[in-house]
Amino acid sequence: MHMAKRAERGKAYYMISAVSQKYNIHPQTLRLYEREGLLKPSRTEGNTRLYSDEDLEQLETILALTRDLGVNLAGVEIILNMRRRIEQMQHEVNEFMDYVKRELARGIDDWEQRLSTALVKSAPTDLVRHTPKDADAESQKSKVKNQK
Numbered sequence: 001m002h003m004a005k006r007a008e009r010g011k012a013y014y015m016i017s018a019v020s021q022k023y024n025i026h027p028q029t030l031r032l033y034e035r036e037g038l039l040k041p042s043r044t045e046g047n048t049r050l051y052s053d054e055d056l057e058q059l060e061t062i063l064a065l066t067r068d069l070g071v072n073l074a075g076v077e078i079i080l081n082m083r084r085r086i087e088q089m090q091h092e093v094n095e096f097m098d099y100v101k102r103e104l105a106r107g108i109d110d111w112e113q114r115l116s117t118a119l120v121k122s123a124p125t126d127l128v129r130h131t132p133k134d135a136d137a138e139s140q141k142s143k144v145k146n147q148k
Contacts, residue, residue: 013042013050023063030059036073038062038080 065071
């Protein structure tokens with residue numbers, strides 16, 4: 001099926017007649033959806049409605065809800081708003097999870113750095129205390145005195 005469309009910066013735009021024909025929907029119904037705020041096609045300078053691929057996806061959702069599920073327009077509006085809010089919340093959750101992952105990674109790096117600077121590498125012999133021979137002799141004398 002041929003659809004009248006205009007390309008603007010690589011995007012496809014469809015005129016109301018082509019959209020109504022493709023989806024077997026009256027142009028007045030498309031205008032109603034726009035009045036109800038369910039669709040927001042862009043306009044040319046001559047005020048002709050131009051539907052983008054995103055608009056058509058939205059229209060397909062509206063038609064699935066109304067035709068297939070019998071949802072009225074008030075219900076469609078509520079569902080679309082809830083869907084938008086869920087997508088927004090999902091986006092916020094994803095951003096928060098990215099933040100937490102970055103902070104955790106940074107925290108682990110900080111701890112690794114602290115541990116590597118806090119632990120002093122030393123040879124095992126440095127850990128054994130050496131007593132000078134004179135001090136050793138003094139301690140032997142004091143032991144002998146205490147035994148008497």
